[in-house]
Amino acid sequence: MTSCLPALRFIATPRLSAMPHIDNDVKLDFKDVLLRPKRSTLKSRSEVDLTRSFSFRNSKQTYSGVPIIAANMDTVGTFEMAKVLCKFSLFTAVHKHYSLVQWQEFAGQNPDCLEHLAASSGTGSSDFEQLEQILEAIPQAGNVVTGEMVEELILSGADIIKVGIGPGSVCTTRKKTGVGYPQLSAVMECADAAHGLKGHIISDGGCSCPGDVAKAFGAGADFVMLGGMLAGHSESGGELIERDGKKYKLFYGMSSEMAMKKYAGGVAEYRASEGKTVEVPFKGDVEHTIRDILGGIRSTCTYVGAAKLKELSRRTTFIRVTQQVNPIFSEAC
Numbered sequence: 001m002t003s004c005l006p007a008l009r010f011i012a013t014p015r016l017s018a019m020p021h022i023d024n025d026v027k028l029d030f031k032d033v034l035l036r037p038k039r040s041t042l043k044s045r046s047e048v049d050l051t052r053s054f055s056f057r058n059s060k061q062t063y064s065g066v067p068i069i070a071a072n073m074d075t076v077g078t079f080e081m082a083k084v085l086c087k088f089s090l091f092t093a094v095h096k097h098y099s100l101v102q103w104q105e106f107a108g109q110n111p112d113c114l115e116h117l118a119a120s121s122g123t124g125s126s127d128f129e130q131l132e133q134i135l136e137a138i139p140q141a142g143n144v145v146t147g148e149m150v151e152e153l154i155l156s157g158a159d160i161i162k163v164g165i166g167p168g169s170v171c172t173t174r175k176k177t178g179v180g181y182p183q184l185s186a187v188m189e190c191a192d193a194a195h196g197l198k199g200h201i202i203s204d205g206g207c208s209c210p211g212d213v214a215k216a217f218g219a220g221a222d223f224v225m226l227g228g229m230l231a232g233h234s235e236s237g238g239e240l241i242e243r244d245g246k247k248y249k250l251f252y253g254m255s256s257e258m259a260m261k262k263y264a265g266g267v268a269e270y271r272a273s274e275g276k277t278v279e280v281p282f283k284g285d286v287e288h289t290i291r292d293i294l295g296g297i298r299s300t301c302t303y304v305g306a307a308k309l310k311e312l313s314r315r316t317t318f319i320r321v322t323q324q325v326n327p328i329f330s331e332a333c
Contacts, residue, residue: 027185029167030212033318040305045298049308051089054222056159057198065089065116067309068213068293069202071168071227072096072120073237074259075251079106080235084286086113088294093225094141095237095254096120097263100133107138117141150190154199160223161199163190166274167206169228170253173274184219184318191220191313210296211324217297217309218316226293227251232280233289240282247282 042048053064070081072093079102082092094117098106107114119141121131135141150161166173167183174180183206194201203221207213207229216224230236231251238250252258253275260267267273283289297309304315 027182028318028320029182029184030206030208030215031324032182032320033184033215034321034324035215035218035300035304036317036319037303038305038315038317040302042302042305042307045295045302047307048298048301050294050297050301052222052308052310054200056200057154058157058159061159063115065091066294067091067217067223069093069118069223069225070230071204071225072118073227073254074262075236075238075249076227076230077120078235078237079110081230081233081286082106082113082117083110084235085290086110086116087287088290089116090290091116091118091223093118093120096122096127096130100130100137103134103141104137107141114138114141150193150199150201151197154194154197159200160202161190161194162202162204162225163187163221164204164206168204168253169208170251170256170276170278171205171274172253172276173255176272176274184215187216187219187221191222194222195220210293211300213293214297214300214312215318217312218300218304218318220313228280229293230286230289232283233286234284235286238280241279248279249282250277251280252277 050066051064052067053062055062066089069091070076070085070093072095074095074097077093077095079094079098082094085092103119119131119134121127150163153161163186164183165180165186167180183203187201187203190201200222201220202223202225203216203219204225205227207216207224207226209229213224213226228251231238232249236249236251238252241248241250255273256275256277257267257273258277259275260273301307301309301312304312306312306315
């Protein structure tokens with residue numbers, strides 16, 4: 001499923017008319033806040049434990065690892081990506097376009113990776129049929145779901161809910177539909193709803209640097225899913241392009257015109273493309289990016305005094321800001 005689908009909690013309030021309603025409460029994105037540093041007894045970033053263990057409400061399964069997930073996009077959620085991420089105990093949501101034969105070949109050659117994989121599915125009957133075949137042949141793999149309302153999905157049997165309406169770097173849902181929700185507030189509200197039912201959430205989209213990943217965990221996300229930050233690497237899917245001596249890799253949303261042409265023959269007449277295609281400068285091996293992300297989160301935990309990642313949300317106080325960094329020699333993040 002695409003990361004542009006909604007996963008927000010809505011509270012129905014009675015109104016006397018059918019006039020549009022404006023919610024005047026402030027909703028915040030990652031760029032709107034910084035984490036406040038706090039007294040810390042940690043002497044080194046190496047003391048921080050980023051591993052978390054989860055027991056899931058409905059399936060009764062357990063998982064232990066670093067709760068960062070490569071997005072289930074065909075330019076990110078690849079078997080090549082999974083081979084590297086599993087070395088760091090990170091998770092990969094494998095895109096849904098691999099065949100059963102490809103899954104069997106990968107599982108046979110990389111059995112140690114299976115505990116850090118999820119199999120993705122669309123909503124069509126053929127998608128579910130393929131998922132059933134994959135899970136029957138390789139029962140160690142799980143699946144990631146998205147949905148509109150956290151409580152309803154958890155009570156219907158889901159263990160983890162993917163949260164985000166269009167915050168991704170190649171998602172155009174907000175422009176095409178006018179629908180959206182600032183990601184930091186979405187995570188905070190949905191985490192509260194999920195945790196009250198002993199469920200879990202994935203913050204999906206909106207992270208452009210390690211600090212954003214830390215903010216998502218600080219806001220209560222159990223897992224953080226990354227797309228654009230993992231695009232453009234050797235292990236990423238997408239065509240490699242060379243122009244004027246520089247290398248690029250294509251990266252596109254799974255609701256983009258390019259993805260729909262590739263897998264569905266084009267954009268259906270009843271819908272619009274809700275993703276774009278960009279050329280990402282080639283970044284080399286993803287291992288270097290992973291080390292940078294994990295190092296940033298360890299630093300966050302050290303600044304706020306969290307010896308374990310699990311403690312980060314309890315140690316988090318967000319400060320509203322108008323500017324993240326000194327912009328003279330820096331980029332957006």
